[in-house]
Structures are given as C-alpha cells and as structure tokens.
Amino acid sequence: MSKNLEAYYGLPKVVEFCKKCVISNQRPSSTIEFKNEKGEHKRVINFNVDGICSACVYHDEKETGIDWNHRDSQLRTLLNKFRSNDGSYDVIVPGSGGKDSAFTAHILKYKYGMNPLTVTWAPHLYTQIGWQNMQEWMHTGGLDNILYTPNGILHKEMTKNAFHNLLHPFQPFIVGQRIIGPAMAKKFGVKLVMYGENQAEYGNSIEENTNPIMDMDFFSSDDALEMKFGGVSMQEYIDSGRYTKDDFAPYIPPNKEDLINDGVEVHYLGYYLKWDPQECYYYSVDNTGFQANPVRTEGTYSKYSSIDDKIDPFHYLTTLVKFGIGRCTYDAAQEVRNDKITREEACYLVEKYDTEFPDIYFKEFLEYISTTVDDFWEVINHHRSPHIWNYVDGEWRLRHTASGTGTDD
Amino acid sequence: MNKARVIARVDVKNEFVIKGIHLEGLRKVGNPNQMACHYYAEGIDEIIFMDAVAAYYDRNSLSTLIQDACENVFIPITVGGGIRTINDIKTALKSGADKVAINTKAVEEPEFIHNASKVFGSQCIVSSIEAKNIGEDEWEVYTHNGREPTGLDVIEWVKRIEILGAGEILLTSIDKEGTKKGFDIKLYEMVTDNTSLPVIASGGMGKSDDAVKVLENSNVDAIAIASVLHYRMESVCDIKKALRENFIKVRL
Amino acid sequence: MRIAIVDYDVGNVRSILSAFENQGSDAFLTNKKEEILSADGLVLPGVGAFSHGMENLISFCLVDMIKEYVLLEKPFLGICLGMQMLFDESEEFGGAKGLGLIPGKVIKLPTKDVLNEKLPHVSWNELNSNSVRWDQTILEGVTDGSDVYFVHSFIAQPENPSHVLSTTEYSGYHFCSSIKKGNIYGCQYHPEKSGDVGLNIIKNFVRICQQ
Numbered sequence: 048m049s050k051n052l053e054a055y056y057g058l059p060k061v062v063e064f065c066k067k068c069v070i071s072n073q074r075p076s077s078t079i080e081f082k083n084e085k086g087e088h089k090r091v092i093n094f095n096v097d098g099i100c101s102a103c104v105y106h107d108e109k110e111t112g113i114d115w116n117h118r119d120s121q122l123r124t125l126l127n128k129f130r131s132n133d134g135s136y137d138v139i140v141p142g143s144g145g146k147d148s149a150f151t152a153h154i155l156k157y158k159y160g161m162n163p164l165t166v167t168w169a170p171h172l173y174t175q176i177g178w179q180n181m182q183e184w185m186h187t188g189g190l191d192n193i194l195y196t197p198n199g200i201l202h203k204e205m206t207k208n209a210f211h212n213l214l215h216p217f218q219p220f221i222v223g224q225r226i227i228g229p230a231m232a233k234k235f236g237v238k239l240v241m242y243g244e245n246q247a248e249y250g251n252s253i254e255e256n257t258n259p260i261m262d263m264d265f266f267s268s269d270d271a272l273e274m275k276f277g278g279v280s281m282q283e284y285i286d287s288g289r290y291t292k293d294d295f296a297p298y299i300p301p302n303k304e305d306l307i308n309d310g311v312e313v314h315y316l317g318y319y320l321k322w323d324p325q326e327c328y329y330y331s332v333d334n335t336g337f338q339a340n341p342v343r344t345e346g347t348y349s350k351y352s353s354i355d356d357k358i359d360p361f362h363y364l365t366t367l368v369k370f371g372i373g374r375c376t377y378d379a380a381q382e383v384r385n386d387k388i389t390r391e392e393a394c395y396l397v398e399k400y401d402t403e404f405p406d407i408y409f410k411e412f413l414e415y416i417s418t419t420v421d422d423f424w425e426v427i428n429h430h431r432s433p434h435i436w437n438y439v440d441g442e443w444r445l446r447h448t449a450s451g452t453g454t455d456d
Numbered sequence: 457m458n459k460a461r462v463i464a465r466v467d468v469k470n471e472f473v474i475k476g477i478h479l480e481g482l483r484k485v486g487n488p489n490q491m492a493c494h495y496y497a498e499g500i501d502e503i504i505f506m507d508a509v510a511a512y513y514d515r516n517s518l519s520t521l522i523q524d525a526c527e528n529v530f531i532p533i534t535v536g537g538g539i540r541t542i543n544d545i546k547t548a549l550k551s552g553a554d555k556v557a558i559n560t561k562a563v564e565e566p567e568f569i570h571n572a573s574k575v576f577g578s579q580c581i582v583s584s585i586e587a588k589n590i591g592e593d594e595w596e597v598y599t600h601n602g603r604e605p606t607g608l609d610v611i612e613w614v615k616r617i618e619i620l621g622a623g624e625i626l627l628t629s630i631d632k633e634g635t636k637k638g639f640d641i642k643l644y645e646m647v648t649d650n651t652s653l654p655v656i657a658s659g660g661m662g663k664s665d666d667a668v669k670v671l672e673n674s675n676v677d678a679i680a681i682a683s684v685l686h687y688r689m690e691s692v693c694d695i696k697k698a699l700r701e702n703f704i705k706v707r708l
Numbered sequence: 709m710r711i712a713i714v715d716y717d718v719g720n721v722r723s724i725l726s727a728f729e730n731q732g733s734d735a736f737l738t739n740k741k742e743e744i745l746s747a748d749g750l751v752l753p754g755v756g757a758f759s760h761g762m763e764n765l766i767s768f769c770l771v772d773m774i775k776e777y778v779l780l781e782k783p784f785l786g787i788c789l790g791m792q793m794l795f796d797e798s799e800e801f802g803g804a805k806g807l808g809l810i811p812g813k814v815i816k817l818p819t820k821d822v823l824n825e826k827l828p829h830v831s832w833n834e835l836n837s838n839s840v841r842w843d844q845t846i847l848e849g850v851t852d853g854s855d856v857y858f859v860h861s862f863i864a865q866p867e868n869p870s871h872v873l874s875t876t877e878y879s880g881y882h883f884c885s886s887i888k889k890g891n892i893y894g895c896q897y898h899p900e901k902s903g904d905v906g907l908n909i910i911k912n913f914v915r916i917c918q919q
Binding site for chain 3: 523532652
C-alpha cells in the first residue's frame, strides 16, 4: 500500500524496521551539514539481506570480530606520537560535558597521560543540569575548558531558517560543533583532535567505522561564501545588510590544505575503545561529577543522554516528523545493541514515549526562533512525508511502527 | 533501641541483577539467586528484591525468582517494583515474600495502602519512597523509578503514609543512590523526626563508615545497601564488625 | 513421618514449607481432619490480626480439629499469630476469643511515649533462657542470647510462668517469646525467617515429632 505514497527527501518508499533493534530504514546517515539544502535527498542507514541494520552488524563485529587489545596498542602508539612533554596541550577534545566527552577527556588525561584541552561549542540554551555537568567536568573532573559561544543574534537567525527551510533546527549548531575541534587545534598549535564515538556506530557506512580518521570533508570547506546555514548561503545573509563576513568567522572551517600541512589529525576514541554509551554515563558519574537528568527526558525513558540543551528535544521532534524516528527509538536501539534491553522491551518503550511532545521548553524554543505556534505547526505538518504519516480522525498517526501498531500495519 | 538491620537491596531486570546510579543505568552485576544466597551465607539480615524496570513495562515479574530464593534463603524477603493491585500483593506473598514495597501506586492512589494493610496486615506493607533534594531541607517524592516528579513533599507524604497504615518505610535518596558517597543523613534525620514507623535508609553507601554515620546521626532502623556489596567493596562481615566497634547493636 | 501445616489462608506458608524441607522433613499444607489428626506434628502459622486469624480458623472448621489434635499430645508448633491464638483471648479490637489451649491473654506491646519506641516491633532480637532449661525442647542447642526475627505489635502473657520457654527484651520490657506446655510449643518470632538459628529450632521440632 505504501508503495503508492510519495516519499519525501528521497527516502525509501517502503518503511522497514531492523529485526534486531528498532531503528527503521528511514534513518539518515551523517551529512556534510554546511552543504545541506532544501529538497536534498538523504542517504540512509543500510539494511542487509537479513533485514538487519548496519549499526547492529557493526555491533556484532565489535563483540566478536575486533581485537581490542590490539586497538588499545594502536591508541597508545597514536598518543605517544602526539603527547607533549613541555606542559602544552596535546589533544583537543570537543564536547559539551555530556557523558561521552566527559569520559573521553578524563580517560585520555588520567589513564593515557595526555594533556587535553576540552572545547565546547555552546549549546543554544544550556539546561540547568547541562550547565552543572559542564562545570563539574572542570571542577570535579580536573580538566581545562574553553567555552565558545557564537554571536547569538546570528545563531538564532540561522536556527530559525534551519527550522523553516530544512526542519532541522540543529543544522547550524552541528556545523559549529564539527568545526570547533580542528579550529581550536589550529589556534593552539595542537595536532590531535579526539572525538568520542563515531556516528557510524549508529548507521553510517561500515567503512567509516574501520577508519579512525574523520573525513576532512566533514569539517572543511573550500569556498566559505557557498556555505549554507539553514538552507541560506552566507552570501545571502551578508546581502541582507544585517551581517558582514566577520560575523561568520566562527563558522568558517580551517582550510583543508592547511590542516593537512599542519599535520592535524582527527580521530574518534570509539575506534580504539569498545564503546558503550551507558558505561560512559557510569564512568562520568564516578569521575567527573556527572549527574543524570533529575526527571525523565521528554520523548524517551532515559535520564542520561543529551540533556544539556533546551533545544535538543526539538531536534528529535523533527526527526520524528521527517523520518518517523523519535528520541526513544534512538535510545532504545542503542540499548538493544549494547545488550541492556531486549527488542521486545524496546518496542514497548518506543510505543510509550516516542511521540511524546516536548512541552517543557516549547515556549522558549518558539521565542528562540521567533516563530508563532501556528507557524510552528504549519512547518511541522508541511514536512510530514505521506509514506510515513497518516491523518486519521483529526490526528496525525504513523503508518508503521516497530511494534506493528501503525495505521497501515 | 532495636538492633540495626543490614539489608541487601537487589535490583533485578529479567534474569540479571543490575546496578544503576541515580536510579539510571542497567549495568549487569550478577545472578539474583546466587547473590541472595551469597549475602544470606554472609549474615545479611534481610533481602529486598526490586523489579527495577517494572514501571517502564507496566509489568512485574519476580514471582519465580522469589520462589527460588525462598528455598535457600531463610531471612525476611521484601519484593517491590510494579505492585499495583491486591492480587499482585497476594501473588508476591504466596511466592514467598514477607513484605511488599509500594511506591508509584501509593502516590497515584493512596487508598491502596490503606486497603492493602487491612487485607494483609500493615507488617507486610512497606511504603517505598524515592526522594530528590530540591532545596535546603526540602525533598520531593518521585515515582516511576526516579523519573516522574510528583510535587509532593517527602515529610508530608511520610505523615500521610503512616496514617494510611503502612508498616515500614523504605526511603531512597535519588541523589545519593549508586554514588557510593554516603547517605543523605539530613533526609533521614528529618523523616525519622516526623514518623514513628521503622525507616530503612537506602542509597549511597560506599564504605562501613557511611553505615556508622547514618545509624549514629539519625533514627533509622535499618540500612539497605547495594553497590557496596555488589561491587564487593566491603563484605557483610566487615560492615557488621564496624557497626559493633561503634557500639551499634546488630545481629551476630 | 509427616508434619502438617494448617492451611487457613493466613500467612506466608511457602517459607515454612521450604524451611521444613530444608531440615529434611516432609511437610505439607492441609485443612482436612484426617490428615491433621494423623500427622506426626502440626504447625499453626499466621501473621496479622488475631480476630482475622480466629475467624478463618472458625470458617475452615479448624478449631475443634486443633483441639482434638492437641488432646492426642502429639507435637504442636504455633508461629507468631499461631502462638498467640493458643491463648484464651486477645485485647485487640475490644476483645477476641482464642483457642484457650494455654491459659493467658494477648496484649499490645507497651511502648513509652517517646518516638523512639516504634511499633510494630520489627527487628532481630535475642532469646533469653532466664535459666530455663532448653534441652529436649525446640530450643535445644540454641545459644542463649541468639537473635531471631520478630515482626509483631502484640504479645502473649502466659498465666503460668512454667509455660515460658524464653523471653525477649524490647525497650526495657521483657515479654514471652517462646512457650512450652507439654508438647505444645509457640514462637512469637519466625523461625523460618531467622537464618541458621531458626533452622535449628525447626530441626529440633522435627526431631521431637520423630520420637
């Protein structure tokens, strides 16, 4: 039936769910964000002939096919190459003080003897718990940090455009967050940038998981003026008369050639250490003063993941609208893979929480993007792909769910 | 003054014992029956089995576990997590539990505590309270395994629960739980000042000295401990020895 | 050799069955006359309210059966409420009649008017002999001062001091924690929940049944 329905964004017309976890085949892979424009077709997660997603395949590989002792040796060799002996910083760890970056920075310093500088591209609006965890990262975790907060006026306008044009309010943030690592490396003369886990853990191509070094394309651009923020090019922002090129300095990545010539390398720790997000939570509570969200995070059942930005819930809302995948699905799929919950339990949780509307910061979000409630819903509904959503009895419902309770299941 | 009771708290998910922090996280730490037998052999005074995820899945599934435990462990057993109906209590007691611990249902429907204690006797009914510190000397009651705030003040709730007929209070500090950094002693001081029911302090024990401090500085009757035992940081013997050395009476 | 446990829908019988099994005895639940009278030992469990327990005994027609069994002078063990109901009456709820097999009554544990004294008495507490001899009883081999598990608000007061087998102290008040009248035994505490000490007591009862 769904074969006759249009699928936006070039998504697969038939909605399928992984047989092992609960992710669907509509999940997009990572994009080069500053080239992200309206109407672009999405590359999606791969499902193999047995109906299993590449993240699950990769996870099985992690369990049985990788020699983690060898990977640890590789890590030590890499770190030996960059370790400073004059007290200067020798690794940049980008992050917000959430469990992943807290773990990464702390373990690099206290187990592997590096001298990290953590760098934070500021969340749009820090939550109280997010700010507290970030501070504890320094005070209890014993680390140095630079918090970089970009010009709020521009950032808000970009975010607004991103919401309206792409239904992807996080797009400008992601641009900045990806650039800050290498950018700070250049400023401080540090050659190594270490992220936590690779997004490939969640369904990018398998090859990306076997390559520890992030593709330089991800964060460098050859012609800055062509960069798009919220689907609007830098040139257009400047042409409006409200901004100059100076305002875009934080968003202009370092030159690719310069980075290569300087010998900057960007790695992810998840290649070298067997990654388990929940274990990062335990580690960060024990070592960096991290605390879980005092209440259940909206749209999911957990309290420990992505809790520092008030705008965060709206990112997940938009993935729900565009791909039928809400926050709970992401959390549950990860926990199934890491053997915390069964697929059956995951289905139950997704049914219960995935479509929960994030009320707590809704008003603040609307203010941030200067949008009325009515306009908000118009944009949301405009982006619902017919092959995912069905309007029944006055409400929008998913055609397909992992539990098989969709209108077309 | 009664002898202080040292109680092992065993959080269970399916066939595993799990241990979280701040009532979050599903790290597996062992087999429930094995661990119960082990703690019993070491001289633990009671065991509390909590179905750690009952709230998420609208189920409770510890009957088989209790039946097995009963065959080998001859000390009082309390069961909690997802107890929602009179029938749930009946099933738990029939399986071999001596007491049931009730949290979410009691907050949603306080009458349930009253009815349950009338049917089964208040000695079977433990009010399980999850407390989060929200200001100086102020704690809020949470439900659903530390996820949903209720707006209820812990002290007010404790007073109500006593009137409703609960026989005992299991009081867990969400802030301290799983951190191994010591109990929230102020919480227990305030609550024991406001109730005549026996109170079990739960959450935060990392070393014997924590147990000594909470028993010396508040009127709690018992401590429920998890991380310190599951991670083998101290043994039941070590803990009881430390208590005795500090003139706190315990069962030998 | 069979030990019958009275089934009258009151109390956690599973643990009692497990404990007896653990001590090598073939114990079973029943409320049938022939099975009770022909058993080598009879156990009356129970928790909760005296009046509720008596009501259930009456509705299951067990009162006469138990009295008839006791006349046969075979071993009998009452646990917690099961011990309390052996007496003449309880002061609970304005007065309720018991089985009247042991002279005395059941009263509420007195507590001082201090918040520290909590009811119910939920605690491990010590059995004291006060020089009463324990050999050939269910407490044979139990060390004086051993801890057993109590959970109750009421206690039994035997009229005849020779029926007191052990006492226990609670907030300076000494109450009767075990009784013996001929072959009738009672434990205010729960031997099936009292670890090794409790299992020892059960073992002793089993041995007494075997004689």
